[in-house]
Amino acid sequence: MKIKKKLLLGFGLLFIVVLIFGATSVYYIEVISETSNVTLKNNYKTLTFTREMRSVLDENDLPLPSGASGVFNQALQKQENNITEPGEKAATSSLRQAFTLLIEPSSGLNQKQQAERTARLQLKKIEELNMRAIEFKNGYTHLTVNKATLYLGTMVFITFFILFILIVNFPGFILNPLRELADGLDQVSKRNYGTRLKFSASDEFTQLAEAFNTMAENLGDQENADLTKIIAAELRIKILIEEIQNAVLGINEKQEILFINHEAKRILNLGEKSLIGQSVLELSKNNPLLKTILENDDVEDPLKINQHSNGSYFQQKSLEVVVPNLKTDLDSLQVAGYSAGKIHFLKKVNS
The missing domain is CATH 1.20.120 (Four Helix Bundle (Hemerythrin (Met), subunit A))
Structure with missing residues (x-):
């Protein structure tokens, strides 16, 4: 009714x-x-x-x-x-x-x-x-x-x-479905797309619940699709980084390792174990070369690194990752950015 x-x-x-x-x-x-x-x-x-x-x-x-x-x-x-x-x-x-x-x-x-x-x-x-x-x-x-x-x-x-x-009964008849709808929207805002509403009566609130459930399902499907794309892109980037001949080290804004290829581990003498998520500041305490790289973003002179009694020269380059952030005010739409970390490259050069 x-x-x-x-x-x-x-x-x-x-x-x-x-x-x-x-x-x-x-x-x-x-x-x-x-x-x-x-x-x-x-x-x-x-x-x-x-x-x-x-x-x-x-x-x-x-x-x-x-x-x-x-x-x-x-x-x-x-x-x-x-x-x-x-x-x-x-x-x-x-x-x-x-x-x-x-x-x-x-x-x-x-x-x-x-x-x-x-x-x-x-x-x-x-x-x-x-x-x-x-x-x-x-x-x-x-x-x-x-x-x-x-x-x-x-x-x-x-x-x-x-x-x-x-x-x-009248306030509850109106407010209870609205309260459930508000709770459902709160769950969706927290990315809990499995939330569903179900009202026993056949009225406008039931239609609203059906529309909400359809929205939550679509958002869940969209997130899964986006997540799949992100994972696929991450795998491709990871493979690409591993295949790069130069040493590559990526850290986030919390100074944690996001990615590091095999060449960077070899040059920095960090071993073969997984370093993803570890703090580079902690690692650099016992690794002077890593500390030097972190403290010097771009240097014109090649950096000499001794490897197995042989010395090699590497050109260091660091790139800061700036993520755009949209901020809306009353007058205009402005684009600002914030740092999301850095990527450090070590390219071997002739001495």
């Missing part, structure tokens, strides 16, 4: 969770709001109407004055248009019958008193029905709030869990 798809999947999942969280929050807010609104709007109005009708009965003697009857009738009409609870309609109908008898001119005082008691009983019943409804709706509201709290808390936990996974 590509990195882009992984990112889209992770953040898409997080987006969906947040969307569900928001939708759930809005839903329960609407439910709680609606429940609270119904409780306040309908039942509270009914309690207001019953209070008005009870006040009329409490504040007036029988028979009721026409003004008080009008107030009672208006409150009763409002109540008849605001019936919401089971049993409230029957109680309101009974209240209407009692009120009709209460204001009937032909009714006696005893009948009016009985109608008043009935009206009060129905008012009490209506109030009890609405009070129970308020308690029930209040409990339902609390239950809804608790449920919403549980659901929203669960959604918050899931959202936090997904965020935690992203925060913990």
Whole structure:
């Protein structure tokens, strides 16, 4: 899976969770709001109407004055248009019958008193029905709030869990392959061309690892090819030096012998053992002729060397090996050089 798809999947999942969280929050807010609104709007109005009708009965003697009857009738009409609870309609109908008898001119005082008691009983019943409804709706509201709290808390936990996974894994998901790539490049810079990267996922990092492995393999092949060429060139030079009739001695910048042919060993009386890598300064301590050659680069007069009671003359010549070194600055590309050693020649001349 590509990195882009992984990112889209992770953040898409997080987006969906947040969307569900928001939708759930809005839903329960609407439910709680609606429940609270119904409780306040309908039942509270009914309690207001019953209070008005009870006040009329409490504040007036029988028979009721026409003004008080009008107030009672208006409150009763409002109540008849605001019936919401089971049993409230029957109680309101009974209240209407009692009120009709209460204001009937032909009714006696005893009948009016009985109608008043009935009206009060129905008012009490209506109030009890609405009070129970308020308690029930209040409990339902609390239950809804608790449920919403549980659901929203669960959604918050899931959202936090997904965020935690992203925060913990995302840096490693990006940084770990980059760290391995940096380590691989460090190994290649140290000429460890056998270094290989391998990522299990099929993403851009895998493609990068394949490109890195191809590069390392090509560099290794190139180095092997260059090394083969260098070895071949070194062998050719070695053979050429051995075939030269003149004495040849090569030393590096550390004053160590790089090459010396058979003729140089014979003239300098250094024996036949291998001298490659040995210090010429140490060898010259017990070899005055070698010391003379090292201390005198070029001399015009031939150098006389006694060999087996016979004296021969040799012309000495020394060449310093200067290796170019490219140094780049901000203004131009300059070529500088440093000494990589010397080559000393001894050519036999006629006395």
